[in-house]
Structures are given as structure tokens and as C-alpha cells.
Amino acid sequence: xxxxxxxxxxxxxxxxxxxxxxxxxxxxxxxxxxxxxxxxxxxxxxxxxxxxxxxxxxxxxxxxxxxxxxxxxxxxxxxxxxxxxxxxxxxxxxxxxxxxxxxxxxxxxxxxxxxxxxxxxxxxxxxxxxxxxxxxxxxxxxxxxxxxxxxxxxxxxxxxxxxxxxxxxxxxxxxxxxxxxxxxxxxxxxxxxxxxxxxxxxxxxxxxxxxxxxxxxxxxxxxxxx
Numbered sequence: 001x002x003x004x005x006x007x008x009x010x011x012x013x014x015x016x017x018x019x020x021x022x023x024x025x026x027x028x029x030x031x032x033x034x035x036x037x038x039x040x041x042x043x044x045x046x047x048x049x050x051x052x053x054x055x056x057x058x059x060x061x062x063x064x065x066x067x068x069x070x071x072x073x074x075x076x077x078x079x080x081x082x083x084x085x086x087x088x089x090x091x092x093x094x095x096x097x098x099x100x101x102x103x104x105x106x107x108x109x110x111x112x113x114x115x116x117x118x119x120x121x122x123x124x125x126x127x128x129x130x131x132x133x134x135x136x137x138x139x140x141x142x143x144x145x146x147x148x149x150x151x152x153x154x155x156x157x158x159x160x161x162x163x164x165x166x167x168x169x170x171x172x173x174x175x176x177x178x179x180x181x182x183x184x185x186x187x188x189x190x191x192x193x194x195x196x197x198x199x200x201x202x203x204x205x206x207x208x209x210x211x212x213x214x215x216x217x218x219x220x221x222x223x224x225x226x
Contacts, residue, residue: 019059028060033073036084038204040077047211053085053115058092062099067106074112081111085135089117093132105133115172120160130167137164139190141175147188148180154188161189 001009018024035054043049056066066086074084086107093100093116104114115136116129120143129137139160146153157173164171173185176195185193199210 015057019057024057024059025064028057028064028066029069032056032066032069033076036073036077036079039079039083041204042208042211045208047208049080049083050211051083051085051113053087053113055087055117056092058089058095061088061092061103062095065103067103067110067112070107070112071110074110082113085113085115087115087117087138090119090128094128097128101131101133108133108135115170118174120156129163134167134169136170136172138172138174138194141195144173144175144181144185144195147184148178154184157185157190158188165189 001011001014003009015024018027032054035052039049039052060066070084070086088100088104093104107114113135114133115138116132116134117138118140119129119137120140137160139157143153143157147157161171170192171190172192172194173181173190174194176182176185176193176197178197182193182197198214202210
């Protein structure tokens with residue numbers, strides 16, 4: 001959030017406050033709408049279609065029909081199946097598991113991808129993941145940070161990749177910052193890398209320039225958290 005007075009404010013600062021005040025509900029709806037609108041705008045510029053992921057707050061997931069909100073926005077901008085992906089943490093799902101699983105199933109049936117964010121940090125991840133209608137898992141950056149030097153982190157990531165492969169899930173490694181990390185993660189079987197090695201967060205107009213210059217990179221399995 002680029003505030004005219006405070007400057008750049010990180011999500012870690014304003015999202016908890018938005019959740020506490022309830023502003024996360026209209027904010028979350030706006031973000032979903034804006035993501036779909038921007039995806040269509042990039043199409044109009046002639047850029048290759050890229051998947052767009054949207055983080056959904058656990059509070060919004062608990063209080064609103066996120067599946068319906070996403071479906072309306074996708075239909076409004078006539079986006080193809082698989083273009084939009086929702087990211088949700090396991091802790092958010094576990095607040096109301098049955099309701100959450102039904103919502104996730106509805107999203108998947110409508111062609112919206114569902115990624116489990118920060119995967120590997122929840123104690124019940126391995127127990128419950130088989131019940132979630134997911135399309136991807138995102139391995140938490142805490143494991144990625146030590147994957148080069150720490151054999152235990154490599155072992156954990158390897159086990160998560162094997163499990164995801166058995167369940168037919170795409171694997172994204174978060175927080176990739178070095179070529180060495182990328183090389184190890186590729187060897188372990190991760191499908192996609194996300195992090196500062198590829199690009200820093202950037203505004204939409206800069207994303208368009210980046211995609212035009214680096215189209216082959218994301219198609220080869222890299223992505224940017226834009």
C-alpha cells in the first residue's frame with residue numbers, strides 16, 4: 001500500500017488492522033475484482049496469459065462466500081478456466097473446516113485454482129491435506145531459506161514434493177532468493193519458484209514490461225510475486 005503520507009506500508013502492517021476492523025471484507029472483494037480486471041487488461045495489451053494468484057484472508061473466507069465473489073469477477077471479465085488462483089493458509093481453513101472444504105470444492109469446480117499457502121508450518125498439514133480440494137501447495141520460505149546448507153530442510157522439502165506429486169498437486173517454492181536455492185529446489189522436483197531472485201514486487205505497468213522481457217522465464221517454471 002503506497003500511502004501518500006506514510007509511504008510504502010507492508011501487508012504485515014495493514015492486513016491485521018483491516019481484519020480487526022472488518023475492512024478486510026470490502027478490501028478483499030476489491031482485490032479479487034482488481035486482479036481479474038488487471039488480468040484482462042494485460043490480455044488487451046497482447047501479453048501472454050499468466051495465472052494470477054490472490055491471497056484471501058481467513059476472516060473473509062470465514063464470513064463471505066468467496067467462491068461466489070470470485071465466480072462473479074471471473075465471469076465479468078470473461079477469464080478462462082485456470083487463470084485465477086486463490087491462496088489460503090491452512091489455519092484459515094481450520095477455523096471452519098467443513099464450510100471451508102465446501103467453498104474450496106466450489107472454487108475448483110468453477111475452474112479456479114486453490115493453493116495452500118505457507119505449507120509445512122502447520123502441525124496438521126500432512127493429516128488434513130488429502131481432504132482439501134487443492135490444485136497446489138506453496139512450501140513456506142522458512143524451509144527454502146536453508147535448503148542449500150541444511151540437509152534437514154532439503155529432506156522436508158523432498159518429502160513434501162513427493163507427497164504433493166502423489167496427490168497430483170503443483171508445488172511452488174516461496175522466498176527463492178539465490179540461484180543456488182533454485183538449483184536445489186529444481187533437483188528436488190519443485191514445479192515453480194517464487195521470490196526476489198525473479199523479481200521484486202512491482203506495479204501493474206511494470207509487470208507488463210517484465211512479462212514482455214521475461215516471458216520465457218515464467219513459462220519455464222519461474223514466477224514473480226507481483
